[in-house]
Amino acid sequence: MTLLRTRGLTVTVGEHTICRDLDLEVGEGQRWALLGGNGAGKTTLLHSLIGLHTELTGRVELAGEPLDRLARRRTAQLAGLLPQDSSDPFPATVLETALIGRHPHLGPWQWEGAADYAAARRALAQVGLETLEDRDVLTLSGGERRRLALATLMTQDPILWLLDEPTNHLDLHHQVTLLQRVAERHSGATLMSLHDVNLAERFGTHALLLFGDGDALAGSVAQVLDSAVLSRLYQHPIRQVDDGARRLFIAE
Amino acid sequence: MTPRRPLIALGALAMASVASFALAAAVGSMSLGWPDLAAALTGEANGLAHSIVWQLRLPRAATAFIVGGLLGLAGALMQVLLRNPLADPYVLGISGGAAVGALGTIILGLGAVAVSGGAMAGALLSMVLVFGLSHGRGGWTPTRLLLNGIVVASGWGAIISFLLSVGPTRELRGMLFWLMGDLSASGGPGWALPVLPIGLAIAWALARPLNIMARGELQATVVGVNVIPLRTTVFILASLLTATAVTLAGSVGFVGLVVPHILRLALGNDHRLLLPATVLGGGILLVVADTLARTVIAPQQLPVGVLSALIGVPVFLLLLYRGRTGSTP
Numbered sequence: 060m061t062l063l064r065t066r067g068l069t070v071t072v073g074e075h076t077i078c079r080d081l082d083l084e085v086g087e088g089q090r091w092a093l094l095g096g097n098g099a100g101k102t103t104l105l106h107s108l109i110g111l112h113t114e115l116t117g118r119v120e121l122a123g124e125p126l127d128r129l130a131r132r133r134t135a136q137l138a139g140l141l142p143q144d145s146s147d148p149f150p151a152t153v154l155e156t157a158l159i160g161r162h163p164h165l166g167p168w169q170w171e172g173a174a175d176y177a178a179a180r181r182a183l184a185q186v187g188l189e190t191l192e193d194r195d196v197l198t199l200s201g202g203e204r205r206r207l208a209l210a211t212l213m214t215q216d217p218i219l220w221l222l223d224e225p226t227n228h229l230d231l232h233h234q235v236t237l238l239q240r241v242a243e244r245h246s247g248a249t250l251m252s253l254h255d256v257n258l259a260e261r262f263g264t265h266a267l268l269l270f271g272d273g274d275a276l277a278g279s280v281a282q283v284l285d286s287a288v289l290s291r292l293y294q295h296p297i298r299q300v301d302d303g304a305r306r307l308f309i310a311e
Numbered sequence: 312m313t314p315r316r317p318l319i320a321l322g323a324l325a326m327a328s329v330a331s332f333a334l335a336a337a338v339g340s341m342s343l344g345w346p347d348l349a350a351a352l353t354g355e356a357n358g359l360a361h362s363i364v365w366q367l368r369l370p371r372a373a374t375a376f377i378v379g380g381l382l383g384l385a386g387a388l389m390q391v392l393l394r395n396p397l398a399d400p401y402v403l404g405i406s407g408g409a410a411v412g413a414l415g416t417i418i419l420g421l422g423a424v425a426v427s428g429g430a431m432a433g434a435l436l437s438m439v440l441v442f443g444l445s446h447g448r449g450g451w452t453p454t455r456l457l458l459n460g461i462v463v464a465s466g467w468g469a470i471i472s473f474l475l476s477v478g479p480t481r482e483l484r485g486m487l488f489w490l491m492g493d494l495s496a497s498g499g500p501g502w503a504l505p506v507l508p509i510g511l512a513i514a515w516a517l518a519r520p521l522n523i524m525a526r527g528e529l530q531a532t533v534v535g536v537n538v539i540p541l542r543t544t545v546f547i548l549a550s551l552l553t554a555t556a557v558t559l560a561g562s563v564g565f566v567g568l569v570v571p572h573i574l575r576l577a578l579g580n581d582h583r584l585l586l587p588a589t590v591l592g593g594g595i596l597l598v599v600a601d602t603l604a605r606t607v608i609a610p611q612q613l614p615v616g617v618l619s620a621l622i623g624v625p626v627f628l629l630l631l632y633r634g635r636t637g638s639t640p
Binding site: 132135139145150151152165167 | 583
């Protein structure tokens, strides 16, 4: 089943074109890595797919429903975003922060019930924060904050996950475990912007490359990722190395 | 948070509110002990005690409570709207506009009703001005709204200084009392009585989306909050609550900053609990402050704003000193 479909999608920011006439189909069980240099428009494209950036032409459909006709709450049930950064001017506990994800599932007068708390605690356990649920988010490290943001998205439990640089602030161990959690998900689909081509190669099934001039390239990881394309993508020579088990890309 | 803890906290605040009213009714030029007070309240006492309690002290305490409640609620709403724990109801210039309207009518020598009308008109003008300035192309951000509000407030400040310079000397005392916040001329809350419960009901209905908007507009939109109508509603609601408060009592300071602050520290940031708590907390603070204002150097009365600030400033400094106020811009 196609969870996300774009038809002739052109996204612009002022004079800058992020992608031109993009046709994309993201199916159930697929994990798309979104790659591109700084300023290529990865964040803008992710925002466009859930209606946060509206400077666009063409069609976007979530689970077969046109995005521009979906209510905000319905969009939140279908698609969720892990933002690139999060800031908190007011103190709040880790558990309260994860519980935010239940908002699109609750009626206007409903309080969070036992099932909502259970969902939030399950998500915190998945990212290894279960012992910190009463901690103030302002006291968390950057990496813990990042894992909490993912737990909030897990609590929201949309079918399409849009992850904006999910590995930001994470050490190598947590980069790999977080992406393993993403890969272990049994249903739904993921589109995640990454800066590490090797993580994209290892955890992605597909890749979408934004070249920064409006050109885009989409396909399976095996087809799309090679040293020539990546060298063009990053405007930097990139070499492929095979260690027998996997191929690795190294910047010269 | 389970609904039980909020009920305990709100129950305690409600009892403290009743106690503050009892204090306001008992203390004054004619002090009443508990038996006298009970007798006066039930109407069994002599006529004088009965009329002092029912016609002077309780109406004035009710006005103080409503002004404090309005300011506490408006402060909590402004803090979320501007995503800044240091925002207060006056930061966007509402009180400045009201002050210009009120001082202008005082200079013209018009009566108390005209002063209230002038204050309300100035507050609404300021609200429309800031809203219009912030609502230009590209939509508004909390920073843009705050900047516009501060600039407009500074403009009002200049006009206030001008009016104080040119105003007739015999009116200066009244003008200064208005600026400090004063309840000595006030009777009962009158038309403003329903504003507080209606405002609280509207705000409370928005409490869960407000919890989420406090985390940032991007996060709020992602989990399904319609941010633009929400913040427009919150802006208008907080402005009207503030306008009502300043119309009743002038610009009483610090209640709208300190009360939401103390309660955020004590109860957390769940607005379903916080918003009703700020109404009760603001009301209690102002009833107590006003009772002190009319008794500490009796028979002379002080402006209630002096007492609320005298209580508010040390509490605020203590909070900053303890360093638990969250990030400051």
